[in-house]
Amino acid sequence: MCYFEQTRWSCGYWKWGNFRQQCNKEYRTGETCGLKLVYDTSYMHGQCxxxxxxxxxxxxxxxxxxxxxxxxxxxxxxxxxxxxxxxxxxxxxxxxxxxxxxxxxxxxxx
Ligand SMILES: [Zn+2]
Structure with missing residues (x-):
C-alpha cells in the first residue's frame, strides 16, 4: 500500500497524482507495491x-x-x-x- 496524491473533480471523476509515500511492505527505492492509497485529495472546481x-x-x-x-x-x-x-x-x-x-x-x- 503506497500513498499517492489524488485529484477529484466536482462531477465525481478522479485520477491519481504524484507518488508521495512508500509503505513498509515495499523496500525498493522509488518502487511502489502496486496497491494505491490516497495520501491527499485536491478538489478541482468544475467538471473534468x-x-x-x-x-x-x-x-x-x-x-x-x-x-x-x-x-x-x-x-x-x-x-x-x-x-x-x-x-x-x-x-x-x-x-x-x-x-x-x-x-x-x-x-x-x-
Ligand atoms: Zn466529469
Whole structure:
C-alpha cells in the first residue's frame, strides 16, 4: 500500500497524482507495491476533461440537428442531411463511450 496524491473533480471523476509515500511492505527505492492509497485529495472546481468533451460534443449535436431541420425546410439538401445524420451517429457513439468511461471511474473504489 503506497500513498499517492489524488485529484477529484466536482462531477465525481478522479485520477491519481504524484507518488508521495512508500509503505513498509515495499523496500525498493522509488518502487511502489502496486496497491494505491490516497495520501491527499485536491478538489478541482468544475467538471473534468471528459465532461468538457461531452459538453462540446452535445453542443455540436444540437447545432447539427438544428441545421438538419433548417435544411429540411429549405429542401433540396438531401445529401447534406444524410451526411450530417451519419456524423451525428458517430458523435453519439463517441459521447456514449465517454459517458461509459466516466461512469466506470466514478464506480471504481480507490
Ligand atoms: Zn466529469
Amino acid at each position: 476533461k471528459i465532461c468538457d468533451q461531452i459538453t462540446k460534443k452535445d453542443r455540436r449535436m444540437r447545432k447539427m440537428s438544428e441545421d438538419i431541420q433548417r435544411w429540411q425546410r429549405e429542401g433540396n439538401r438531401r445529401a447534406t442531411i444524410e451526411k450530417t445524420q451519419q456524423d451525428m451517429t458517430e458523435i453519439q457513439i463517441q459521447i456514449n463511450d465517454l459517458c461509459h468511461s466516466h461512469q466506470e471511474k466514478q464506480r471504481s473504489i480507490c
